[in-house]
Amino acid sequence: MPDLVLGLPLADTNFVDATWIMIVKSLVIFIVILSLVPLLLLGERKLLGRFQQRYGPNRVGPYGLGQPLADVGKLLSKQAFRPKGAVPFLYEIAPALTIISAVLTLAILPFGDVQGDVGFYGIDVPIGILYFFAFSSIAFYGLLLGGWASGSKYSFLGAMRSAAQLISYEIAMGLSLLGVVMMAGSLSLVDIVKAQGEVWYVVPQIVGFLIFLVGGFAETNRPPFDLPEADAELVAGYGTEYGGMRFGSFMFAEYMEMLIVSGIASTMFLGGWMGPGPPGLDPVWMLLKMIVLTIFFIWIRATLPRFRYDQLMSFGWKILLPLATLNVLVTAVLVVVT
Amino acid sequence: MLHQYLPVLVFAALGILVGGAFATLNLVLGPKRLKGDESSAAIRQMDPYECGLPSEISKTFRFGVSFYLVAMLFILFDIEVVFLYPVGAILKSTDSVFVLAEVVLFVALLFVALIYVWRKGALDWR
Amino acid sequence: MSFDAPTIDYAGLSPVIALTVGLVVIVLAAVFDSVRRFGPALALLTYAVTAGCLIWQWNANLDLVSGSLRIDGLAVTLSLLAVIAAAVAVLLAIGDPSETQAGRSDWLALLTGSLLGMVILAQATSMLTFFVGLELLSIPLYALCGTNLRRRESLESGLKYLIVGSVGSATLLYGLAMIYGASGATGFQAISDGLQAGDGMLSDSLTLVGVGMVAVGLAFKVSIAPFHQWTPDVYQGAPTPVTAFMAVATKAAAFAVFIRFFLVALGPLADQWDVMLAALAALSIVVGNVGALAQTSLKRMLGYSGVAQAGYMLAGIVTATQAGVDALVFYLAAYVAMNVAAFAVVVIRERQNGFSDDISTLRGLGREKPLLAWPLTIAMLALAGLPPTAGFIGKLYLIEALVDDDWTWLAVMIAIGTMISLGYYLRVVATLWMSPAGQAEAGAEIDTASLPPQIAGAQADPFEDSRADRRWYLVAPALIATAAALFFGVIPQPLVDFAQHAGDALSVWIS
Numbered sequence: 001m002p003d004l005v006l007g008l009p010l011a012d013t014n015f016v017d018a019t020w021i022m023i024v025k026s027l028v029i030f031i032v033i034l035s036l037v038p039l040l041l042l043g044e045r046k047l048l049g050r051f052q053q054r055y056g057p058n059r060v061g062p063y064g065l066g067q068p069l070a071d072v073g074k075l076l077s078k079q080a081f082r083p084k085g086a087v088p089f090l091y092e093i094a095p096a097l098t099i100i101s102a103v104l105t106l107a108i109l110p111f112g113d114v115q116g117d118v119g120f121y122g123i124d125v126p127i128g129i130l131y132f133f134a135f136s137s138i139a140f141y142g143l144l145l146g147g148w149a150s151g152s153k154y155s156f157l158g159a160m161r162s163a164a165q166l167i168s169y170e171i172a173m174g175l176s177l178l179g180v181v182m183m184a185g186s187l188s189l190v191d192i193v194k195a196q197g198e199v200w201y202v203v204p205q206i207v208g209f210l211i212f213l214v215g216g217f218a219e220t221n222r223p224p225f226d227l228p229e230a231d232a233e234l235v236a237g238y239g240t241e242y243g244g245m246r247f248g249s250f251m252f253a254e255y256m257e258m259l260i261v262s263g264i265a266s267t268m269f270l271g272g273w274m275g276p277g278p279p280g281l282d283p284v285w286m287l288l289k290m291i292v293l294t295i296f297f298i299w300i301r302a303t304l305p306r307f308r309y310d311q312l313m314s315f316g317w318k319i320l321l322p323l324a325t326l327n328v329l330v331t332a333v334l335v336v337v338t
Numbered sequence: 339m340l341h342q343y344l345p346v347l348v349f350a351a352l353g354i355l356v357g358g359a360f361a362t363l364n365l366v367l368g369p370k371r372l373k374g375d376e377s378s379a380a381i382r383q384m385d386p387y388e389c390g391l392p393s394e395i396s397k398t399f400r401f402g403v404s405f406y407l408v409a410m411l412f413i414l415f416d417i418e419v420v421f422l423y424p425v426g427a428i429l430k431s432t433d434s435v436f437v438l439a440e441v442v443l444f445v446a447l448l449f450v451a452l453i454y455v456w457r458k459g460a461l462d463w464r
Numbered sequence: 465m466s467f468d469a470p471t472i473d474y475a476g477l478s479p480v481i482a483l484t485v486g487l488v489v490i491v492l493a494a495v496f497d498s499v500r501r502f503g504p505a506l507a508l509l510t511y512a513v514t515a516g517c518l519i520w521q522w523n524a525n526l527d528l529v530s531g532s533l534r535i536d537g538l539a540v541t542l543s544l545l546a547v548i549a550a551a552v553a554v555l556l557a558i559g560d561p562s563e564t565q566a567g568r569s570d571w572l573a574l575l576t577g578s579l580l581g582m583v584i585l586a587q588a589t590s591m592l593t594f595f596v597g598l599e600l601l602s603i604p605l606y607a608l609c610g611t612n613l614r615r616r617e618s619l620e621s622g623l624k625y626l627i628v629g630s631v632g633s634a635t636l637l638y639g640l641a642m643i644y645g646a647s648g649a650t651g652f653q654a655i656s657d658g659l660q661a662g663d664g665m666l667s668d669s670l671t672l673v674g675v676g677m678v679a680v681g682l683a684f685k686v687s688i689a690p691f692h693q694w695t696p697d698v699y700q701g702a703p704t705p706v707t708a709f710m711a712v713a714t715k716a717a718a719f720a721v722f723i724r725f726f727l728v729a730l731g732p733l734a735d736q737w738d739v740m741l742a743a744l745a746a747l748s749i750v751v752g753n754v755g756a757l758a759q760t761s762l763k764r765m766l767g768y769s770g771v772a773q774a775g776y777m778l779a780g781i782v783t784a785t786q787a788g789v790d791a792l793v794f795y796l797a798a799y800v801a802m803n804v805a806a807f808a809v810v811v812i813r814e815r816q817n818g819f820s821d822d823i824s825t826l827r828g829l830g831r832e833k834p835l836l837a838w839p840l841t842i843a844m845l846a847l848a849g850l851p852p853t854a855g856f857i858g859k860l861y862l863i864e865a866l867v868d869d870d871w872t873w874l875a876v877m878i879a880i881g882t883m884i885s886l887g888y889y890l891r892v893v894a895t896l897w898m899s900p901a902g903q904a905e906a907g908a909e910i911d912t913a914s915l916p917p918q919i920a921g922a923q924a925d926p927f928e929d930s931r932a933d934r935r936w937y938l939v940a941p942a943l944i945a946t947a948a949a950l951f952f953g954v955i956p957q958p959l960v961d962f963a964q965h966a967g968d969a970l971s972v973w974i975s
Contacts, residue, residue: 016342026348034356080364096357103353107345122345130423164405167412174419178426185430187423244364249357310463313408317461321415322452328422329445335430336438436469450488457495 015114015124026107026122032287033106037255038068044298051302071248078244085151086241094149095242095249098142102256104135109263110189112273112282120273120283121190128187129177132264133170136219139253140166143221146250147238158237161227161309165218168316169225173215175324176208179331180268189264193272202269207327209269211320216261218316220254222297224304227312262293404464411455418448476528476535478517479543480587483580486510490576494569503569504554507576511551514583518544525969531651533587537969541793541962542720545800546582546713550575552804552945553709555937556811561819561927562618562703566611574604574611575709582717589728591640591650594721598636598685601717602629605710609702615819621701628684628694636681642674643729652729660732667736675730675737679744682725685718688744688778689751692771696755699767704814704821707763708807711770712800719777719796723789726781728973734784742782742874748775749881756888762810762821765888766803769847772885773799776878780862783869786967786974791861794956794963798846798854801948806843808942809836815932823895830897836933837896839946846949848889849882853953861960 017025042057042064049056057064082091108131112120125131140163147159181187183204184195192201202209218225227237239250266272266289275285307315425441455461474481490506493499518540525536553575557563563571581600588594606629610622644650646665647658659665680691687695699707730737752772759765777799780792810821813836817825830837846855859878866875932938952959 019341019344022344023348026345026352030349030352076363076367077369078364079368079370080362092361096354096361099357099360100350100353103356104346104349107349122349123342125342130420160401160405163401164408167416168408171412171415171419174416175422178419178422181423182426182429185427187427244368245360246364249360252360313463314461317411318456322449325445325449325452328426329442332426332429332438332441336433336435432467434467434469437467447488450491454491454495 015119017117017119021118025118025120029106029109029111029122030103033256033259036259036287036291037252038072040255040259040294041071041251042068043295044301047295047298048302051299072245075245075248080244080246083151083241087149087151090145090149091241092246094142094146095246095253096142097145098139098253099249099256101135101138101142102253102260104138105132105260106256108132108135108189109260109286110193110267110272111286112279113190113194115279115282119190124188124190126187128189128192129181129264129268130187132260133174136257136260137166137170139257142253143238143250146242150238150241152241154240155238158240162221162238165221165225165227165312165316168313169215169218169320172211172316172320172324173219175321175328176211176215177264177268178324178328179205179208182328182331182335189267189272193267193274196271196274200269200271200274205269205327205331207323208331209265211324211327212265212269214320216265217297217300218312220257220261220297222254222258223301224306225312226306227309258294258297259290262290262297265293266290407460411460414451415448418445470530473526473528476521476524476526477533478521479514479535479583480533480580482514482517483510483576483583486513487573487576487580490569490573494567494573500567500569503572504558506569507554507572508551510576511547511554511579514579515544515547518547522965527589528587529593531653532590532593533584534589535587537965537967538720538723538789538793539583539587539969541966542586542716542796543583545716545797546579546586549709549713549716549800549804550579552808552941553705553713555941556708556808557703557705558937559815559927559929559935560703560705560811561614562608562611562706564927565613571608571611574608578602578604578608578709579713582713585717586720588721589652589724591644591652591655594725595633595637595640597717597721599633601714602633602685605629605706605714608706609698609710611706612703615701617701618703619701621698624694624701625698628698632681632684632691634681635677635684639674639677639679639681642670642677646671646674652724655729656731659730666732671733672736675733676740678725679737679740682718682722683744686715686722686774686778687767687771688774689748689771692748692751692774695771696759696764696767699770700761700763700821704763704807704811707766708804708811711766711807712796712803715770715774715777715799716796719781719792722778723781723792723970727784727789727970731784731973738782738784741778742871745775745778745782746874746877748772748778749877753881753884753888756885759888760823762823762826762892765823765892766806766810769885769888770803772881773847775881776859776862779866779871779874779878782871782874783865784974785865785869786971787861787865787868789970789974790960790963790967791858791865792963793966794861794959795858797959797962798858798949798952801945801952802843802846802853802855805839805942805945805949806847808938808945809840809843812836812932812935812938812942815927815929815938818928823892826892826895827899833933835939836942839942841893841896842946842949844889844892846953848885851953852950854949854951854956854959855953857953857956857959861963 045067046056046064057067060066060070082088107122108128110121110124114120123131143162143166144159147155147157147162150156180192180201183201184192186192186195217223239247242250263286266286270289270293272289273282273286275281275288277285421444422441425437429437429441486506486509490503490510493503493506521535522540524540527534554572557571566574578601581597581602581604584593585597585601588597606622606626608622609625610619612618643655646662646668647655648662649655649658659671662668665671683691699711702710726737726741727734749772752768752770752775756765756768756772759768773795777792777795780788780795782788813825813829814821826840829840842853846853849855849859859882863875863878866872866878929935
């Protein structure tokens, strides 16, 4: 019996690129996403402006295109300080943790299948989707430590809220992807995309898709789940005591995580890199789907008001968790019966 | 086969590079300290934020009991998810009613736990 | 890709399955108001079905779940004892403050969970099921000890048990890890084979340290001196029904795995560990009996006496013979009867006396309520090992097994211990029959009629029950257990067969 289970091909991930290709493709993926982040910041402000009948930033450069650069320049020229009562080292390392977590998670996004000698992804490993959960959860330590180590009550409240919120929604998020894993019969993201040749999983797994999106909003602290940083009550929550580029780190990581969640949603439910055109266009399709989903994130921010905290917790535990569990059960039955 | 994890190291290095740079660049590029009167503004700047009131500095914040409850429930249900992933991945290839029954039984037992904590009011935020 | 479902022996697993299903039902009953009050009935039904399954599997002798569990005579007999103890605890807990305050079915769910751990432990033949069973047994018990929420002592005992129990579990786990390292196996039989196959492994220090740590861990669980310090405090502080359950059921389950692990997995090492266990047994007998002499609290005294009794039982393992195992199981069965009788009377007296278990509250009971005094008297005589009770026969068997295997000095220790124990057992009997009825604590009496109503209400304990000695669910266990202790003292043959059934299960491994 145990031999049989071990003999099951969890994921067919035998392709290994040459070492230099691995390093180069990692750098390329990183630089592409890194350059997307400032654009996204600008795009969000522009879009929010339009949603609210404003222009948004339009002073720096043509159409305000220089705005992100100006922001970074401003943040970099601030004084580095540590408030009284802050815990040394932990206070400094917390923002870096969130960024490390986000960058590490990037490795799992697939932008295409193996073409020639190159696999268009950072890594394609048998544990696949578990890698995403493992590394994206590290961001939680960044927020928690940042809020706790600041030595301010606003920060601490923000940290507590984010701790409870993140772990509550992570369960529903994990269960929502399980349906896809069952249908594809693999944990490898590349295999999952390939299994969507006939129909994207958003059709059979619409419940899972919606739960994942909601969970994704909560995991990235995006409105309407931005209680940890609720500007109106907590003045940026865990980020209250941060200034300069350390504060920028939290923002940076948040936008990167938004892109990653969009990427995972595209991969698991929207056919990943699949689209018309030659295989060379695959990464473009993937990026396009990611950006469309990210714009949806921004749209939601403009549309929905913030949750109240008790509503947030009961929504996660009493609606999303049972719903996701039922989705898993129904999927399991359907997978075996059909 | 650990060789295929090499990009993870590259990404980790990039993450540490960027994160470390963001955390320390202000030390290099920013002003060293506030100009002007040493006694007031420069000192006040280091106070924790408070909307105009004298700041209350405390290092002994404690998490409320409710958070521990949520954390314990998280462990319970997250283990459920982690256990279900390997079974979920092989469910299709085995195509076995036995495996399905195992999954359903496992989930049903945890559902009982969910009903219990729900009815006990552990999911109501206080 | 083909996948063949493993064959599962559902008949052999039926006791575990029955308990699990019952546990789920009781947990659900705890949160639905309409069915909450059926909790005790559900629990008793579950235990009855489990007992039925165990009796159904009486002659079974087979490995389950790829050799992780084994249902055989030893598992069936000792599980049955644990189930009986749990059923008695359910009856004794009806109307108890602990059960009411913890929410009736919640309390019963904890009890059933603990019992499930015991049944698994009695069947365990792999280090993994061994540890899982032990934790499943222990963790609900920690909580149960603290369920008398209004009493500081109860919470204290729960915390104490948690800390000491965790230390015991950790020690045990380290020991298991070392034995795994030495033998390279987790199954008990495979450990034995691995130790014999390994070059010099039988006398390797890794193995020996592992054996020592496992013995210490288990000694914590069955309260063998010098790892017994928690016992009197926890026994006294815990709600009495829980104490009754803990005293007998935990011993039954833990001794089951003690026997199985030492005689099967560590059988080839018998020459190394028998002296160590003999020393522990002798120390327990001395410490338990001497410690009990000075106690004024009945529950504390029974706690110390439990330490001594654990020492007697451990002597059965020291012999590493089938006769020793038979004697141990016989003694355990008798111990269940004697302890249930004693604790049932303690429960009744506690409810009538504002929850004091001081020995002085028993004064004149013989004249006033002979129906309560006789069970306690016979329980004390049986614990002391006087004829014509099952305790006497049990000690006889133990001493016979020891002498046959050249452990005469340990047999002498048992005899000496028995003589010391007469000192405190007979003191209880004397208090029952020879002291005049009187106010134990005259100062504690307050004339509630003269006080304003709200203060008077605060004085009256809602759980006090002056008619406790007429509640069938409290008196019946006491009387039945007393009858059993007497019956098996006069006609021991059925219990001897019962015990031999347990010993026969190990006939492959020991002579």
